[in-house]
Amino acid sequence: MEYALGVDIGGTKVAIGLVDKTGFVKEQSIIPTDLSIPPEDMIYRINSEIRKIISKTDLSKGELKGIGIGAPGPLDIKNGLITCPPNLHTWINIPIQRLIEKEFPYPVKLENDANAAALAEKWVGAGKENENFIYMTISTGIGSGIMVDGKLLHGYRGNAGDVGHMVVDTSFGKCTCGQYGCLEAIASGTAIATEGSNIVGEKLTTKEVFDLFKEGHPQIVAYMEKVLRVLGIACVSLINTFDTEKIVIGGGVSKVGEPLFQPIRDYVEAHALNPEGRLTEIVPSKLDQNTGVVGSAALWLL
Structure with a gap:
């Protein structure tokens, strides 16, 4: 072996x-x-x-x-x-x-x-049957691996796919990289826990913020609707740019399940440019952690 x-x-x-x-x-x-x-x-x-x-x-x-x-x-x-x-x-x-x-x-x-x-998902995970898919991790930070025609897209130095530092909404403030409105600064597990804690006035984990979202906490619901919209925007941008078959989402935040996935799917179905792109599968990783x-x-x- x-x-x-x-x-x-x-x-x-x-x-x-x-x-x-x-x-x-x-x-x-x-x-x-x-x-x-x-x-x-x-x-x-x-x-x-x-x-x-x-x-x-x-x-x-x-x-x-x-x-x-x-x-x-x-x-x-x-x-x-x-x-x-x-x-x-x-x-x-x-x-x-x-x-x-x-x-x-x-x-x-x-x-x-x-x-x-992304290699793991292609080998034994949710991208096994796909030649074109994007793996996006939402955890401490946000990043992606882009599979095109069965091969990883590396870029010149191997850094292609750093979508966490794609600017999506400058109103959310400054990112650790120095830009304003990066996806990672808005929708990473770290960002969600930090802002959720600020809203409620006590230290919360990302899971606890999502729990309050599911329970209907008014301020958390208003905040999380913005976060999920931003994740939808990011997925539409990836679909429009790479014409991918599927987006696989992993990382700790993906474990919240449908409260994360369904709003993203709804946004993609409404806003992807190509009618077929609106049908792009948005699925969780099959490899847990x-x-x-x-x-x-x-x-x-x-």
Whole structure:
């Protein structure tokens, strides 16, 4: 059996898993992303978890093909660098590929985390039957992986699909990237929890904001209707631009289910330019929270 290690680096946590050639996660570890320490120290912790996972499994020589890293952009995937991600604000030009590769006798590949997740959806998830689809993650931040004619759209440096910093409504204020009205600053889990807490006057999680939305809290309903409209605008823009078959939505926010998905579908049905585009499927990920790990491992197993 062939295996690969997938490392999914996020703004709040890092997931590390051993994945087999069917996409099954055999072993997994999740550790918090500590932004109070130097990036090199955080990578040391990641390497320690990789060692633990390898030590738990009795792999014969040659079974482990390599280590795949999915990380938030901007990246320089040609040189293995995390360059300046807004949600990892101290990670500037970090040679993560080299820092992991030097600790293990395995080759390492770096990929944008949303691109890696799109690979996972194509391999064993909701995009398995599609040659043209977009995976959009809504979590700490927002990003996307764009599959065109069965291949990932990378762009010049590997950063294509960074839709979280697509400006959709400047009235919502300033984003961490410096622009006003970015999708991520409006509709990420972080943004929803922050603004929902401000409205109610107490600290809320994203789920609790959605719970109040479902319960009909007047101010939260008015706010969330704007957020969901913005997500609909973003999906229509992607459909109009890429003429895609399907948009797969993953990440923690997607777990709220139909209160998220149905308003987006309604907006797309009303506003996509092409009549066929209005029928674009808007579906949840089929991989729960393992999308990033499976996708990072897919860099070696596909």
